[in-house]
Amino acid sequence: MSATHLLLIRxxxxxxxxxxxxxxxxxxxLSARGHEQAATLARHLSREKLDAVYASxxxxxxxxxxxxxxxxxxxxxxxxxxxxxxxxxxTGLVWEEIQTHSGISAFDWLTExxxxxVPNAESGAALRARVEPCLxxxxxxxxxxxxxxxxxxxxxxxxxxxxxxxxxxxxxxxEIDHASVTRVAVNPDQAEIELLNFTPWRDRSP
Numbered sequence: 274m275s276a277t278h279l280l281l282i283r284x285x286x287x288x289x290x291x292x293x294x295x296x297x298x299x300x301x302x303l304s305a306r307g308h309e310q311a312a313t314l315a316r317h318l319s320r321e322k323l324d325a326v327y328a329s330x331x332x333x334x335x336x337x338x339x340x341x342x343x344x345x346x347x348x349x350x351x352x353x354x355x356x357x358x359x360x361x362x363x364t365g366l367v368w369e370e371i372q373t374h375s376g377i378s379a380f381d382w383l384t385e386x387x388x389x390x391v392p393n394a395e396s397g398a399a400l401r402a403r404v405e406p407c408l409x410x411x412x413x414x415x416x417x418x419x420x421x422x423x424x425x426x427x428x429x430x431x432x433x434x435x436x437x438x439x440x441x442x443x444x445x446x447x448e449i450d451h452a453s454v455t456r457v458a459v460n461p462d463q464a465e466i467e468l469l470n471f472t473p474w475r476d477r478s479p
Contacts, residue, residue, distance in 0.1 A: 276458040277412055278419040278467075279436075280321070281429045284333040285310040285452040293368050295382070297360035303336045310452035310474040315340035317454070317473035323347060324418035327411060329355040329425060337452060338423045349423070352410075354403040357425035358386065361394030383430065384442040397431075397441045404431045412459060429455065436464040450475075 285307035286292070291299065303311065318341055326349040328338050338349060363371060368379035377385060389396035411420055422432070430444035436457055448470045449455065456468035 274461065275417040276460045277416055279411070279432075279457045279459060280318070280323075280419070280421040281432055281455040281457065282314070282318075282337070282421055282423045283426055283429055283449050283451060283453050284329075284331075284337040284423065285314070287333050287451075295360040295363040295366055295368075295371070295379075297357050297364045299364065300332050302332055307333075307451065308336070310472075311337045312340045313474040314452045314454070318421065319344065321421070322419060323421050325350065325411070325415050325420045326423070327352055327355065327407070327420065328423040329357070329428070331356055331425070334423050334425070352407050354407050355422070355424045355428055358400055358427035359395040360391060362392040363394060380445075383445045386427075387441040400427065400431050400441075401435065404428055405435055408432055408435060433457070433466075437466075 284303070286304045287296065287301045287307060288304045291301045314337065323346055326338070326347050328334050328349045328351050330351045330353055342349070366374070371377055371379040385391050386394065386400065387397035389398070411422065426449045429449050430447065431441060433439070433447060433455070434441050434444045436459060447455075450470055450472050452474055453470045453472045454468060455466065455470055458465045458467050
């Protein structure tokens with residue numbers, strides 16, 4: 274059986290007031306630059322033959338996906354469980370405030386989520402419990418096909434952790450920029466990253 278190819282796509286840049294903020298479940302819009310990134314991303318993805326498209330329901334993802342729709346692209350399937358992580362008490366705080374309020378480096382957010390130590394936040398186990406069934410559905414229904422999954426930085430890291438057998442904290446080694454594409458080939462016995470964090474708006478297209 275041929276590999277299933279997953280294109281894991283993060284939403285574009287968000288409006289300025291939410292940049293460097295733990296936005297989580299805040300349903301924010303894209304910035305003007307984010308809309309430009311989304312348009313460039315759509316031009317890049319138009320070269321792909323996509324068999325299916327899945328997406329988070331959040332506005333920043335839907336606005337990123339918008340320029341791609343039509344022109345033979347399959348209608349997106351919106352899955353509520355592809356929404357971003359709920360950061361609990363960290364929601365709405367800028368990165369520097371985390372250190373001030375809790376004495377924890379914001380750069381350790383994946384470790385803290387995995388431990389379940391962010392107050393009132395979704396734990397790593399809870400995140401996996403809702404994201405993994407989405408992944409299983411996609412792989413079951415689209416075996417051997419190419420599928421685009423539009424979501425969020427935290428969700429993409431969880432998906433990579435599941436596919437590669439890594440703890441959530443270890444996915445911190447992967448940079449997942451706005452409007453980036455990470456391509457993973459999934460075979461029955463292993464998954465392989467073919468393209469990591471490619472940003473059409475910044476990187477030269479291959």
